[in-house]
Amino acid sequence: MTDARGPAAGRGGGTSARRTPGTPCWVSLMVHGPAATQEFYGALFGWEFRPGPQQLGPYVRALLGGREVAGVGRLPPDRHLPIAWTPYLASDDVNRTAETVRLCGGTVGVGPLDAAEAGRMAICSDPAGAVFGLWQAAAHLGQAVTGEPGTPAWNELATFEAAGVAKFYETVFGFELEPSATAGLDYVTLRLDGRPVAGIHGVGDALPRERGPHWMTYFQVADIGESLRRLTGLGGHVLEPARDTFRGRVALVADPEGARFSLLQSPR
Structure with missing residues (x-):
């Protein structure tokens, strides 16, 4: 997994580089x-x-x-x-x-x-x-800092089936597609210039009916337990409790208006 930045950005630092199309x-x-x-x-x-x-x-x-x-x-x-x-x-x-x-x-x-x-x-x-x-x-290049708590760390598409829609993104943006080698996991990593920039997860019938296919943003946090306690105290909701994944420790949450996002505590 990587962050959404161009190659000229330093981890935890800013970037003045124009992103590769599709990033x-x-x-x-x-x-x-x-x-x-x-x-x-x-x-x-x-x-x-x-x-x-x-x-x-x-x-x-x-x-x-x-x-x-x-x-x-x-x-x-x-x-x-x-x-x-x-x-x-x-x-x-x-x-x-x-x-x-x-x-x-x-x-x-x-x-x-x-x-x-x-x-x-x-x-x-x-x-x-x-x-x-x-x-x-033009004047605004986009996200100016990565790799720190409170910054977007990953974007992932939840959809019915990964391969078909991955072809759409490949054609439009020139992504290199890397299907998961894990048996039973319908997942395609989107790569640009050899580095992963986003993912597509086919979840079939597990896709929430009221949501349909949608992109999910993961925000970096330092301590997911503390972040979840703060979130609920502010009126947010924990939709799926923290669990260990290949990305790190992840929890699915929603803000008070119902916008869903994920919290990510990367492996130490």
Whole structure:
């Protein structure tokens, strides 16, 4: 497993490098109550916030130690969309990538459009319905710090079956596909330049009916037990208790508005 950054980034440090197309470079959450959401994540991860591009409504960027790690915006009142963390994948040309998404059986729900001087974006879904974003960087390159508690550490797609949808991402972004060698595990690791950048997990009938295929963001924590206690004290919910995995110790949780994410304590 690796983090969502370009090769020029140092662990725990910032990066000024433009990401290889397809690399997860940002995560964003659209909610009904952004003020309460900022309070929750600020207390959970130590984030601070400052205004970001407002093209899709009120939006702030979350900062950790003064460096950008994620975004939080407000859903339009008339949009009844799932409250979910959305990963953005880097693109050198959002218009061209969005057209490739359409040609490969996906859909483009928003954009492409400019986000002020920050860059150009689109919000898409794959053929199975999982939502993801595209980001063409200008002034804003994306996540500026990795490998520290409170930063996104991994993005993983939960879907019905991995192989078919993996072909979509391979065609659109040029990923190298690495199927799991573990018997009975339907998992494909997406690689760029030989390094893992994301995963696809086929879970069949275990996929939550009310959720459908969806991307999951894992946030790094130093002590998962302490983080879970803090989360529940802030009004969050533990959906699956901490368990040991090949990534480290992982727990599935939700914030007070119901946005699901995972906490990850990496092996020491």
